[in-house]
Amino acid sequence: MSIVVVGGGVAGVSVITELLRHTQETPHSIILISPSQTLKLASESEANSSANTNAASLLKEITIYDLTPDEFRSRFPKVELVRGSVTETDPSSHTVQVTLNDSLTDSSASRTIAYKQICFAVGAVPSPGPLPNPSWLSTSNSNSFVHTIRDAESVQNLKSLTEDTHIKKIVVVGNGAIAMEIVHALTTARASRDSEQRTNHVQNVDWVVRDRFLGHTLLDATAAAFILPSLTDRMRKLEDEFERNDNNSDSISNSNSNSNSNDDIEEEEVPRKKQRTGDNGNGNDNPPSRLKPVGAALGPYWFDKFRNATASPSSASPSSALENPFTNARCACHSCKPGFFCFPSAGFDPEMFSQEEKKGGGNLRVVYEAKIVAFREKGVAKFSLAAGLTETERGDAEKRMEGLRGAVNRSQILLSDDEVVDCDALIVACGVDSGYVIDSVLGEEGGRFFRRGRHGTLKVDKQMRCVGAGGDCFAAGDCCDLSDFEKENELFHQMQLWSQAKIEGSYTAHCMLGMDEELQSDFCFEMFAHQTTFLDKKVVLLGLFNGQKMGGKMNEFVMTEEGLAKEVSEGGGKVGGLVEPSCEVDMARNPPISSDKPAKSIVSTKKIGDGDVKILTRVKQEKEYVKCIVSGGRVVGAMLVGGAVDLADTMEQIMMSRINVDALDFDLLDDNIEIDEYFD
Structure with a gap:
C-alpha cells in the first residue's frame, strides 16, 4: 500500500516534497491525486536574508511555481500522479474511490486506491457570500452574471470581462486580499489598453464592503488609509504614460507617412516585468498557455500575471509598474457622499459618475458599511434575497423589492442602504469555503468517521491526524482546523494563507513519518508570521x-x-x-x-x-x-x-x-x- 496525498495545491505538494526529502534511503510508494491541470510548488527563503541574523526566523518569502502534469512527473519521477477526483473515502478499508479525468483515460473511468496513510490537502472553493444558491457562483462559465477569482481559469474570465465592450459596470463584493487585488486589476487593466480601446470602452467599478475601511482581513484602518491611495496615483501615472506613448506613436506615424515609405515598421515588444509567481527559476516568464483552467488556488502576485495578460504590448510602459506611487493625499474628491472613499481617475466628476457613456472615464467607487441584500439578473422580473440576512433585513428588503417589479435590461443589485445599482457583472470575493470540498472527497459514508472543525474543516490534533478517523488519516492546508495549536500557542492563529499552507504541508509530512519531535518542526506554530505585498507596498504581520x-x-x-x-x-x-x-x-x-x-x-x-x-x-x-x-x-x-x-x-x-x-x-x-x- 502507498502514502496517498489528495490535492495538488501548495499544501499537498509541500507534503510530497518533504516526504521525498526524508525517505531517500527507505523509499515509499507515494501517490498524488489531483484533478488540476496545474500543480503548485512553493519555494521559500528567509525574508531580507541579507540582513536577517535570526537563523530561526519564521518569516519566509514564498515563490509559487506552476507545474503542468508533465513537469510535475519530470520533477518528481518517484511520485505517481493520478489525474482525478476522490469521491469516497473509507477509513475502515483504507481505500479511496477516484473518478479519473486524465486525457489518456475514459472520463467515466474510476479507480480504487488503497493507502497505508493518507493526507487530505484539498484546499477550499470560493465562498458564495451573499448568493442564495452556491451554484450561481461560476468559475468556468464566462457568460454568467456572477464571477469569482480563485484559479488561473477565473483570471482568464476576469480578463474577458475587462475586454467585453458590453460590460460597462462591474460590482465587486468582498473586503479581503483577493478583493483588493481584483479592484486593482480592474482599474489598472482599463488604463493598460491602447488609446482607441480606452476611448470606446469605459468600465466603472463599484466596490461594496461591509466594513468602515478596506482590506480588513489583513490590515487595520491606518494601514488601509496608508496603502490604498496608491490606486489613484497608479491610475494617473498609467494614463499619463500611455498618453505620452500614444502621442509619440502618432508623431512617428505622421513622420512615416510624410516620407512616403511603404516599408513595414516592426514594433519592438516592450519587455514585461518578471513575475515571481510561476517563474521557472531562470528568469523566464511562463508562456501564455500556463493561464489555462486549473483547480488549485492562485498564488501570491497573481495580479502580475493578469496585468501582463491585459496590457497592450505596443503601449505598455516597462517602468510604470516600478515607479513609487505613494505621493497623493488620501482622497482627491471632496464632494462625494460621506462614507465613500473614491479614487478618481483624471477628470473625475462625482455628479457624472453614473453616466457610463462618458468618454475617457472609468471610475472606482467604494461603498462602505453596506452589503448586498437582493439581486436579479438581466431579464428577470423578481429579485432574489441574498443569503445570511437577519429577519429585519429580510423584511426591509422585501418591502423595498415590492416597488421594483418588472423585467430590466440590466442586472440589478439592492444594497442594505436601499440603493439600487445597475450592473453588468458581479464579482464575489468573500473568502473561501472548505466544507463543500471536504464533503465531496469524504462522501456520505466516509464523512461519518471524521470530526469537523470550524467552517466545516477537518479537525486535526497536534500531529495533524484527523480526529475520529484513526491514526492513518492526516490533513493540511485550508481544509484543516488548527484550533489545538491556537490554544497552546498564545501568539499563533490560523489564517488561510500560502505561508501557513507551506508550513502545514511540511510539518504534516514529518508527522506522517514520525519525525516531528526529532525535527522539532512544530516550532513554526509558535507565532503567526506572514509577509505580503499590497499595491506594491510591503507588509509584515506578526503575532x-x-x-x-x-x-x-x-x-x-x-x-x-x-x-x-x-x-x-x-x-x-x-x-x-x-x-x-x-x-x-x-x-x-x-x-x-x-x-x-x-x-x-x-x-x-x-x-x-x-x-x-x-x-x-x-x-x-x-x-x-x-x-x-x-x-x-x-x-x-x-x-x-x-x-x-x-x-x-x-x-x-x-x-x-x-x-x-x-x-x-x-x-x-x-x-x-x-x-x-x-x-x-
Missing part, C-alpha cells in the same frame, strides 16, 4: 497583529474609521483616526535631527480597556507605518508597512523572547533610536 484573540475592545479599536496616517502636531494634541475622534492621545516628541532631515514620524500610544493592553504606532507619512500591540508589558502583535519591514527581524525576536518593553514605552518605536542595536 496578534490586529488584536486577534483579545476580545471586543481591541476589535473596536481596529475597526475605527481613518487611522493615524496623517500629519499630527509635535508633542501630541487632538487627533482623529484609530482612537475616537477628538480623543487626547499621548504623543512622543520627535524633534528634528537636522535642517535637512526633519522629523516626520508620529509616535502615539493608546490604552485599551483596563490599561493592561496598549498600542504603540508610528507613522512616517508616505513612507512607513508601524503598530505594536503590547499586553502585560510584552509585544504580542506587530504590523509593519512600507519601509518599516526592516524592523521585522527585531520585532520577531522581541516577541519570541517575551521581553518586557514597559520601560521603553515610546522609545520602542522612536526612529531616532536604533532599536535593533539596543536589543543586540
Whole structure:
C-alpha cells in the first residue's frame, strides 16, 4: 500500500516534497491525486536574508511555481500522479474511490486506491457570500452574471470581462486580499489598453464592503488609509504614460507617412516585468498557455500575471509598474457622499459618475458599511434575497423589492442602504469555503468517521491526524482546523494563507513519518508570521497583529474609521483616526535631527480597556507605518508597512523572547533610536 496525498495545491505538494526529502534511503510508494491541470510548488527563503541574523526566523518569502502534469512527473519521477477526483473515502478499508479525468483515460473511468496513510490537502472553493444558491457562483462559465477569482481559469474570465465592450459596470463584493487585488486589476487593466480601446470602452467599478475601511482581513484602518491611495496615483501615472506613448506613436506615424515609405515598421515588444509567481527559476516568464483552467488556488502576485495578460504590448510602459506611487493625499474628491472613499481617475466628476457613456472615464467607487441584500439578473422580473440576512433585513428588503417589479435590461443589485445599482457583472470575493470540498472527497459514508472543525474543516490534533478517523488519516492546508495549536500557542492563529499552507504541508509530512519531535518542526506554530505585498507596498504581520484573540475592545479599536496616517502636531494634541475622534492621545516628541532631515514620524500610544493592553504606532507619512500591540508589558502583535519591514527581524525576536518593553514605552518605536542595536 502507498502514502496517498489528495490535492495538488501548495499544501499537498509541500507534503510530497518533504516526504521525498526524508525517505531517500527507505523509499515509499507515494501517490498524488489531483484533478488540476496545474500543480503548485512553493519555494521559500528567509525574508531580507541579507540582513536577517535570526537563523530561526519564521518569516519566509514564498515563490509559487506552476507545474503542468508533465513537469510535475519530470520533477518528481518517484511520485505517481493520478489525474482525478476522490469521491469516497473509507477509513475502515483504507481505500479511496477516484473518478479519473486524465486525457489518456475514459472520463467515466474510476479507480480504487488503497493507502497505508493518507493526507487530505484539498484546499477550499470560493465562498458564495451573499448568493442564495452556491451554484450561481461560476468559475468556468464566462457568460454568467456572477464571477469569482480563485484559479488561473477565473483570471482568464476576469480578463474577458475587462475586454467585453458590453460590460460597462462591474460590482465587486468582498473586503479581503483577493478583493483588493481584483479592484486593482480592474482599474489598472482599463488604463493598460491602447488609446482607441480606452476611448470606446469605459468600465466603472463599484466596490461594496461591509466594513468602515478596506482590506480588513489583513490590515487595520491606518494601514488601509496608508496603502490604498496608491490606486489613484497608479491610475494617473498609467494614463499619463500611455498618453505620452500614444502621442509619440502618432508623431512617428505622421513622420512615416510624410516620407512616403511603404516599408513595414516592426514594433519592438516592450519587455514585461518578471513575475515571481510561476517563474521557472531562470528568469523566464511562463508562456501564455500556463493561464489555462486549473483547480488549485492562485498564488501570491497573481495580479502580475493578469496585468501582463491585459496590457497592450505596443503601449505598455516597462517602468510604470516600478515607479513609487505613494505621493497623493488620501482622497482627491471632496464632494462625494460621506462614507465613500473614491479614487478618481483624471477628470473625475462625482455628479457624472453614473453616466457610463462618458468618454475617457472609468471610475472606482467604494461603498462602505453596506452589503448586498437582493439581486436579479438581466431579464428577470423578481429579485432574489441574498443569503445570511437577519429577519429585519429580510423584511426591509422585501418591502423595498415590492416597488421594483418588472423585467430590466440590466442586472440589478439592492444594497442594505436601499440603493439600487445597475450592473453588468458581479464579482464575489468573500473568502473561501472548505466544507463543500471536504464533503465531496469524504462522501456520505466516509464523512461519518471524521470530526469537523470550524467552517466545516477537518479537525486535526497536534500531529495533524484527523480526529475520529484513526491514526492513518492526516490533513493540511485550508481544509484543516488548527484550533489545538491556537490554544497552546498564545501568539499563533490560523489564517488561510500560502505561508501557513507551506508550513502545514511540511510539518504534516514529518508527522506522517514520525519525525516531528526529532525535527522539532512544530516550532513554526509558535507565532503567526506572514509577509505580503499590497499595491506594491510591503507588509509584515506578526503575532496578534490586529488584536486577534483579545476580545471586543481591541476589535473596536481596529475597526475605527481613518487611522493615524496623517500629519499630527509635535508633542501630541487632538487627533482623529484609530482612537475616537477628538480623543487626547499621548504623543512622543520627535524633534528634528537636522535642517535637512526633519522629523516626520508620529509616535502615539493608546490604552485599551483596563490599561493592561496598549498600542504603540508610528507613522512616517508616505513612507512607513508601524503598530505594536503590547499586553502585560510584552509585544504580542506587530504590523509593519512600507519601509518599516526592516524592523521585522527585531520585532520577531522581541516577541519570541517575551521581553518586557514597559520601560521603553515610546522609545520602542522612536526612529531616532536604533532599536535593533539596543536589543543586540
